[in-house]
Amino acid sequence: MARVVQITLDCADPAALAEFWAEALGYQVQGPPPGFESWEQALDAMGVPPERRNDASAVVDPSGAGPRVFFQRVPEPKQVKNRVHLDIRAAPGLRDDARMDALEAEAARLVALGAARLTRYEPAPPMGFGHIVMADPEGNEFCLD
Structure with a gap:
């Protein structure tokens, strides 16, 4: 079930x-x-x-x-990297520069809402799928995928 x-x-x-x-x-x-x-x-x-x-x-x-x-x-602050995180699928079906441009636009929107940009991973052959790691306003990591 x-x-x-x-x-x-x-x-x-x-x-x-x-x-x-x-x-x-x-x-x-x-x-x-x-x-x-x-x-x-x-x-x-x-x-x-x-x-x-x-x-x-x-x-x-x-x-x-x-x-x-x-x-x-909860009373305690976040201590370490998340073991589980959310991915926001901001560029489904896109590859290479088009994908990264869409992810950058979404990253800018979320930064304006209080998120922090952590790391950008460039598209790598053969798949060509990059992503951006972000953190929400309390430091919880998530990815723009």
Whole structure:
């Protein structure tokens, strides 16, 4: 039986990281539960104190096809390189200069949103597929592929 997959990221500021990833992925921040007009209204009704209201956030694919991405606040900062990371497929079907131009354009867009550019890997024969390694605003690595 197939399972529904959710990707979870530990972070210091779930709301801010959710906003970044919503923009990066073309997702939207998940809305409040049914019956509530806002998250503030829902959290009030649930009795969540103000200091705990940024403990979690999530983004969802508006088409419903992609996985939910969940952000949970943790006390410790990121320590080392990610063992698992997201790839944003920003240039599917493109090769060589056209591919790298598309990746550069996406890298510039994401840097404007708060990402950091880490490393560019040039296309190498015989496949001709380069990529760019980036980091989100909290330092989590991801690739533009």
